[in-house]
Amino acid sequence: MAEAAPLRVGMIGIGTVGAGTWRVLRRNQEAIRGRAGRGIEVVAVAARNLARAAAVLEGAEGVELTDDPLRVATHPGVDVLVEVAGGTGPAREWVLAAIAHGKHVVTANKALLAEHGGEVFAAAQRHGVAVAYEGAVAVSIPIVKALREGLTANRIEWVAGIVNGTTNFILTRMRDAGLTFDEALAEAQALGYAEADPAFDVDGVDAAHKATLLAANAFGMPVRFADAHVEGIRTLQALDVACAERLGYRVKLLGIARREAEGVELRVHPALVPAGHLLAQVNGAMNAVLVKGDASGVTMYYGAGAGSEPTASAVIADLVDLARLQCQCSQGAARPSVPPLAFHAQADLPVLGVAAVRTRHYLRVPLADGAAVAQVPLVLADCGVAVQSLVRHAVPGDAAAPVHALVVTHPALDADAQRAAERLGALPACAGAVARLRVEVLE
């Protein structure tokens, strides 16, 4: 059987990801072709800076270069649009235009899919084209494929992960070198792990985009970014990182989606993870996602969370999937075989408010007088929160509060733990802000 004609790619964006995709496609073209069974050729590229684009393309022939993304998105000679420019405004238009013109879409744009996924995926299913986005979540780690294909036998119970490299780098430095958040952020920015405006990352928004997509694929629910509970690490104190260490935990920014009887939890926030847990060993800019399935048990997927070639690896894997779709007959293109959100139809599962979430908690109560430690479990019990461990932690540098009570609770309702934290803060002996972080054991 003769080899099929190459899969023709139109790419919007020639920045970090676009350039990486171009380079890897060229460097590994023989191996990619040997696996896909046909060539994969970039035939059109849209970029804002045409001179830069030309430099990246190194004079390659047969590539139409333009500053008009819609030209590429609707190009008659393009089978699949690769959208790697980012953003949620124009990118939405380009992607919808490509779909309306019967083209598949491959994107790494988690913000776009988290905010407009419902619309995009519905349009794709109506037009019978694929939307692939392995590069949008934990880049080179094929976690979207694991959820959409590898784990299809399972009723997924929960998904939890470290899915933002910027914050994980910061947290690793805070723990390894005792840095404050501001010091670690400055280091991250100097090394290129954080943007000049780091809000998206440090405030947990990027992690929430990804957690939203993981939840949708795990539970067969719609994309519900607006309902996610999102907390970042901007207010995390170096002292809490040190206290967590003392108690045998590490602080990580986790994205968690968990199925409960009444609905689904969808939350991003810093959490204490037992130091011996695999997730606690995920350091620097690396990412990892754990999935608990009722048949599979726990599986974990680990690797780079960002970067030019790791993202390109994911984008190209999506292209190879599309290239391999073949029909035994000669008519037209095969229908995409995998629904974009794993399930053919979404179930309208409610997202639970965070007040109803039940987890263990860590609390640190600054006290003027060590004797006041005894009051802490009483206040907690009064709020329906049981104490698992209580430690007197001396903080010699804190003249107003030389003793901090460190508490790890048994599982408690978030609303109860919040109320307990407020009441502890109101104690006469309390001489500073009460810190509260959730504790996740993840078994």
Added chain:
Amino acid sequence: MAEAAPLRVGMIGIGTVGAGTWRVLRRNQEAIRGRAGRGIEVVAVAARNLARAAAVLEGAEGVELTDDPLRVATHPGVDVLVEVAGGTGPAREWVLAAIAHGKHVVTANKALLAEHGGEVFAAAQRHGVAVAYEGAVAVSIPIVKALREGLTANRIEWVAGIVNGTTNFILTRMRDAGLTFDEALAEAQALGYAEADPAFDVDGVDAAHKATLLAANAFGMPVRFADAHVEGIRTLQALDVACAERLGYRVKLLGIARREAEGVELRVHPALVPAGHLLAQVNGAMNAVLVKGDASGVTMYYGAGAGSEPTASAVIADLVDLARLQCQCSQGAARPSVPPLAFHAQADLPVLGVAAVRTRHYLRVPLADGAAVAQVPLVLADCGVAVQSLVRHAVPGDAAAPVHALVVTHPALDADAQRAAERLGALPACAGAVARLRVEVLE
């Protein structure tokens, strides 16, 4: 578009894996159908013990029960054969018969594929049917899918993993409780982690079956089980597990496939892994596989390595892939989209003999006299092996050899390290067997 008719499954074997597959298919049938877009129905089962089979099937209607596997393999009402009986004799016949009758095959049988994979995959490609075997390697962890699909952008540099749960359980107990191999094996057998005849597992054969399949998918080479270098853990001493710990390492049975300029390394053997490495945290019966791709960097996949429902999870994931293959036209079935060994054609890469492999080594030299420690690096240098660290380790319980020299070398040729071990054993001061284990850093 009307839902397609169910995918009809014929299953050979209703033991641990077969029964698990049946149970999970029934328990999660709605979610599976919601993802696959059609039902998946077992229509025929072959088993040696029909009474047991009937008990597992709990009187389900519409399932033909027989003691004739070939009947199921060639059954006109079956689309895909699930071979979960195991073995390499009759299983080969059944699988080839199913392929010859135009049926896809899903199997968890690594022994069959390691020994007869060339023949089986060639037959499948000739007949245009799929052979899927996610359950054959690290069961529920979708590692075959990661190599065949998720990482297709990459030139894979190496694959390394803990892929046998029996030996990893034994090694974990030797390290955690200081047990000897025999003690830990007895414990494993009592708990059901090891067979009455454990040779396949403890001698590394099972791990070699899996490493062979991983290598073939990673490098686009044929299945070369006969060329693999295989060493198990039967002769591993408790003292070496303790010394490794002292030096900052853990002993693991690793399956390694690595691309070199001259060919491919394919080896299974115990190895020291740095205690801080992720692989060193993989304990008990769990499995993990690391893959280094030139674009992706290192990714790791972790989860259960065996078990009824974890294996069923993998088998059913393969079935869902097949169920999802649809043609937009009405003619016949879609061609399988993924080549069984990732590449459409295999490259005839030579498997390098182990003598040419270059790794770091751990050596333990029992000495009658501590002063002889000084001779050790001289012998090593004479054999072209450079010492990275040398430690005098007191063994008070060894009257003949109260001091053991512990060496970790720089990377050296296996043949040179082997020669050095023999020469060290011939030293007058050497008063016991010299232990030698490879050290793998895996970056």
